[in-house]
Amino acid sequence: MGALLQSWAGQVLNGLVLGNVYALMAAGLALVFGAARLVNFAQGSVYMAGSYAAWFLIARLGWPLWAALPGAAIAGAALGLAIEALAVRPYRRSGGVAPLLATIGAGMMLDGLAEVLFTPTPRSFPNLPFTARYSLGPVSIGGLDLLILCATALCALGLLAFLKLTRAGRGLRAAAQDLEAALQMGVRAESSGAAAFAIASALGALAGALVGLYYNFISPSVGFQAGLKGFTACVLGGLGGIGASMAGGLVLGLGESLGVALFGSSYRGLVSYGLLLAILFLRPEGLFGRRGRGVALSGGREIGLGSFLPLRGAWRPSKPLAAALALAALALPLANPGPYVLQVLAGAWISALFALSLSFVAGGPGIMSLGHAGLMAIGAYASGLLTLKAGWPFVPAFLSAGLIAAVLGAAIAFPALRLKGHYIAIAMLGLGEIVNQVILNWDSLTQGALGLAGIPAPRLLALEITSAGGFYYLSLAVLGAGFAALAAALRSPLGRTLRALREDETAAVSLGIGARSYKTLAFAIGAFFAGLAGALTAHLYTYVSHETFGSSYSILGVTMAILGGLGNLWGALLGALSLSALPELLRFAQGGRGIVYGAILLLALRFRPQGLLGSE
Amino acid sequence: MPLLECVGLSRSFGGLRALRDVDLSVEVGEVVGLIGPNGAGKTTLLNLVSGLDRSDSGSILFRGEELSRSGPERRAALGLARTFQSGRTFLNLSVRDNVLLGAHARRAASRSGAARWAIELAEALLRPASLRAEEERLEAEAAELLGGFGERLAPRAADKAYVLSYANRRRLEIARALASRPALLLLDEPTAGMNPSETLETLEYLRALKARGQAMLVIEHKLPLVLGISDKLVAMDEGRKIAEGGPDEVIRDQRVVEAFLGKASPKAGPEAGHMGPASEED
Numbered sequence: 001m002g003a004l005l006q007s008w009a010g011q012v013l014n015g016l017v018l019g020n021v022y023a024l025m026a027a028g029l030a031l032v033f034g035a036a037r038l039v040n041f042a043q044g045s046v047y048m049a050g051s052y053a054a055w056f057l058i059a060r061l062g063w064p065l066w067a068a069l070p071g072a073a074i075a076g077a078a079l080g081l082a083i084e085a086l087a088v089r090p091y092r093r094s095g096g097v098a099p100l101l102a103t104i105g106a107g108m109m110l111d112g113l114a115e116v117l118f119t120p121t122p123r124s125f126p127n128l129p130f131t132a133r134y135s136l137g138p139v140s141i142g143g144l145d146l147l148i149l150c151a152t153a154l155c156a157l158g159l160l161a162f163l164k165l166t167r168a169g170r171g172l173r174a175a176a177q178d179l180e181a182a183l184q185m186g187v188r189a190e191s192s193g194a195a196a197f198a199i200a201s202a203l204g205a206l207a208g209a210l211v212g213l214y215y216n217f218i219s220p221s222v223g224f225q226a227g228l229k230g231f232t233a234c235v236l237g238g239l240g241g242i243g244a245s246m247a248g249g250l251v252l253g254l255g256e257s258l259g260v261a262l263f264g265s266s267y268r269g270l271v272s273y274g275l276l277l278a279i280l281f282l283r284p285e286g287l288f289g290r291r292g293r294g295v296a297l298s299g300g301r302e303i304g305l306g307s308f309l310p311l312r313g314a315w316r317p318s319k320p321l322a323a324a325l326a327l328a329a330l331a332l333p334l335a336n337p338g339p340y341v342l343q344v345l346a347g348a349w350i351s352a353l354f355a356l357s358l359s360f361v362a363g364g365p366g367i368m369s370l371g372h373a374g375l376m377a378i379g380a381y382a383s384g385l386l387t388l389k390a391g392w393p394f395v396p397a398f399l400s401a402g403l404i405a406a407v408l409g410a411a412i413a414f415p416a417l418r419l420k421g422h423y424i425a426i427a428m429l430g431l432g433e434i435v436n437q438v439i440l441n442w443d444s445l446t447q448g449a450l451g452l453a454g455i456p457a458p459r460l461l462a463l464e465i466t467s468a469g470g471f472y473y474l475s476l477a478v479l480g481a482g483f484a485a486l487a488a489a490l491r492s493p494l495g496r497t498l499r500a501l502r503e504d505e506t507a508a509v510s511l512g513i514g515a516r517s518y519k520t521l522a523f524a525i526g527a528f529f530a531g532l533a534g535a536l537t538a539h540l541y542t543y544v545s546h547e548t549f550g551s552s553y554s555i556l557g558v559t560m561a562i563l564g565g566l567g568n569l570w571g572a573l574l575g576a577l578s579l580s581a582l583p584e585l586l587r588f589a590q591g592g593r594g595i596v597y598g599a600i601l602l603l604a605l606r607f608r609p610q611g612l613l614g615s616e
Numbered sequence: 617m618p619l620l621e622c623v624g625l626s627r628s629f630g631g632l633r634a635l636r637d638v639d640l641s642v643e644v645g646e647v648v649g650l651i652g653p654n655g656a657g658k659t660t661l662l663n664l665v666s667g668l669d670r671s672d673s674g675s676i677l678f679r680g681e682e683l684s685r686s687g688p689e690r691r692a693a694l695g696l697a698r699t700f701q702s703g704r705t706f707l708n709l710s711v712r713d714n715v716l717l718g719a720h721a722r723r724a725a726s727r728s729g730a731a732r733w734a735i736e737l738a739e740a741l742l743r744p745a746s747l748r749a750e751e752e753r754l755e756a757e758a759a760e761l762l763g764g765f766g767e768r769l770a771p772r773a774a775d776k777a778y779v780l781s782y783a784n785r786r787r788l789e790i791a792r793a794l795a796s797r798p799a800l801l802l803l804d805e806p807t808a809g810m811n812p813s814e815t816l817e818t819l820e821y822l823r824a825l826k827a828r829g830q831a832m833l834v835i836e837h838k839l840p841l842v843l844g845i846s847d848k849l850v851a852m853d854e855g856r857k858i859a860e861g862g863p864d865e866v867i868r869d870q871r872v873v874e875a876f877l878g879k880a881s882p883k884a885g886p887e888a889g890h891m892g893p894a895s896e897e898d
């Protein structure tokens with residue numbers, strides 16, 4: 001009994017500590033959202049950079065902790081100013097989801113840069129300070145716990161004082177309440193945006209440094225999860241309110257620790273993303289937000305794709321050229337390029353199918369599906385499990401994988417498709433993540449963290465496909481079928497209806513078009529082909545795990561679709577080939593790749609938002 | 617039985633009572649003009665009828681069916697269609713596609729109940745003969761509707777809607793609404809932003825529609841237009857209905873004159889041509 005109480009008290013303390021850190025992240029996100037109406041997807045990467053800054057100052061330069069923590073915060077602020085100047089301000093006028101995607105690009109570049117500078121291997125602090133523990137009744141509290149609680153409380157007080165007492169702070173609060181009115185009253189959008197980014201990034205970097213110390217674990221890949229935790233805290237509290245977001249951080253920290261105490265530590269992610277989706281679906285205005293101000297569901301300034309994409313000049317090859325390109329793809333293995341090139345190209349065809357699916361849901365009904373890789377994971381596990389465990393032959397298992405991805409994808413997206421603007425972007429991101437968390441935790445079905453190994457080779461009747469050439473043709477055939485189906489759907493009356501929803505949902509609804517039903521149908525169609533792409537990947541590599549289709553793969557797919565031109569299927573092919581096969585064949589280092597992908601996303605959004613081949 | 621009968625409609629936004637206990641009816645083939653100063657609640661009323669917004673209380677009976685809790689889908693299927701004050705066309709779609717979308721609720725797939733998702737999917741992938749025939753029929757209808765505006769829209773049928781002038785976008789919106797063959801057409805300031813000659817042309821067009829028996833509920837600030845087509849006028853102010861009846865009677869009503877012009881200027885007649893500014897945000 002005493003041990004149980006102790007472990008619970010320990011979890012509550014742990015929840016408070018992490019909750020305070022989430023509160024810092026959330027305060028930063030809320031500040032930026034208030035000042036610029038932008039969900040800053042780079043915040044997680046700034047957090048990661050903050051942990052490296054602290055590590056570098058302490059481990060390499062030998063700074064004492066009391067100097068290194070402010071140092072990390074200052075480095076974070078500088079980084080925030082740079083992100084604002086390079087990835088936010090130039091995209092102000094683009095409207096719609098462009099600035100949001102630009103911050104994703106900036107985050108990718110930062111993550112890649114950290115990998116290049118510090119290698120992907122996690123780091124730890126050489127002489128961890130504050131390792132002493134003190135007993136407080138049933139609770140044993142560590143020096144680091146105390147440090148984090150004090151530091152975060154100090155930051156929160158400082159932030160509140162700044163917001164209440166200074167002119168700049170009042171301007172930020174005014175902007176958070178009513179941006180237009182604040183601008184008319186003389187709050188300067190640019191300087192208040194920059195100030196918000198600097199403060200938010202300082203807080204984010206400090207949060208990263210503190211958590212790095214807490215777990216003594218510094219890695220370039222922690223940013224995404226940290227950012228998503230921050231969004232979760234923000235949405236839990238009510239997007240936009242600074243105090244509410246910080247309260248949301250505490251609720252998230254305590255809720256997570258409670259979940260861990262009840263179910264075990266691997267459930268941490270599942271609990272927090274479950275909370276995220278639950279709050280988005282049930283009470284999108286947040287626990288502390290006012291009901292009926294309906295920003296999440298309608299009204300306000302909706303951000304959709306229609307307003308952002310200059311849908312001009314979609315290029316499509318003439319029929320002879322299209323036939324020639326298809327023939328070239330069919331004839332390529334005859335030139336005997338070797339199994340490596342064929343395998344890379346087979347992977348590229350699968351990526352292209354994924355990009356087509358994304359381009360269809362974005363270019364049709366205008367859903368920016370930021371967690372699309374989760375659908376691939378569903379397809380991969382479905383086909384893998386049906387062949388491995390249920391002993392199904394390849395063809396029915398493969399087709400069922402598409403259907404399962406379509407049905408499950410539609411079922412989990414249906415509640416999200418009611419949301420609008422930033423909320424749907426966050427929900428989609430959360431959907432992709434929660435699929436992988438469920439896979440990780442549903443041991444009895446998915447073998448959890450082990451993943452599925454030994455997935456059998458595809459067999460068509462008597463023909464077993466094991467060679468690289470065989471895989472090349474199989475994935476090319478599936479890609480061709482997917483292309484034909486999606487192109488037909490876009491040309492049909494259904495495609496017309498979907499585009500109307502993208503262009504002006506209110507007008508479409510007034511014509512009797514059921515917005516959510518049609519979006520769900522389009523999402524299911526896209527999910528079917530994403531599921532097939534996942535199944536192909538599973539059989540190609542014979543192994544799949546909950547990490548195979550992570551968020552970075554989703555973002556890569558979005559980049560491919562945008563680079564080619566949303567809604568333009570030929571563009572999606574070109575985007576996928578340029579971003580998947582080329583870097584592989586040119587043998588970029590992994591980190592270098594992140595920098596290149598992020599830069600391509602930023603440049604495409606800035607200079608050619610309609611994509612290389614134009615959108616339609 | 618009236619075509620549309622609204623009883624006791626109320627709607628508040630936070631503390632603002634945009635609509636208070638309003639009754640309104642439209643008969644088959646009748647044209648009702650809805651007038652009132654900015655913020656009177658006219659567009660709120662139109663939003664409630666078309667289903668873009670829900671009333672706090674009151675009932676909306678359309679062709680005998682209670683609609684106040686039904687979604688826009690059901691209302692469109694029953695024969696309600698509307699245009700928007702700000703002119704909301706699908707800019708990146710062709711002019712023809714805009715009109716075809718107006719016929720969405722009439723397509724066989726839309727009328728197939730729960731089976732319609734399977735039908736939509738099968739049609740999209742297989743393009744069966746039945747779909748081709750339906751599309752041909754709807755395209756012919758669309759061409760006719762576009763032709764109704766003379767040379768304004770028909771030659772641009774294949775162009776994207778964004779090439780159209782503002783006035784032509786408003787015309788396209790009317791054509792799109794008519795493609796649903798509505799029993800009642802709801803027009804929210806159909807001539808907002810049009811110059812006098814374009815306004816006159818639109819008046820002629822709406823008169824011809826009326827002559828064919830089209831029932832309409834029209835919000836309009838330009839008095840000559842609203843007087844030129846309305847069988848009945850309903851005047852609103854501060855969310856309430858303040859007068860209803862024949863057009864001549866309503867515009868001479870003391871409360872209406874006061875609501876529009878304020879009590880200080882009894883001499884300026886509503887014959888000035890404009891009541892209030894040409895556009896309104898409510």
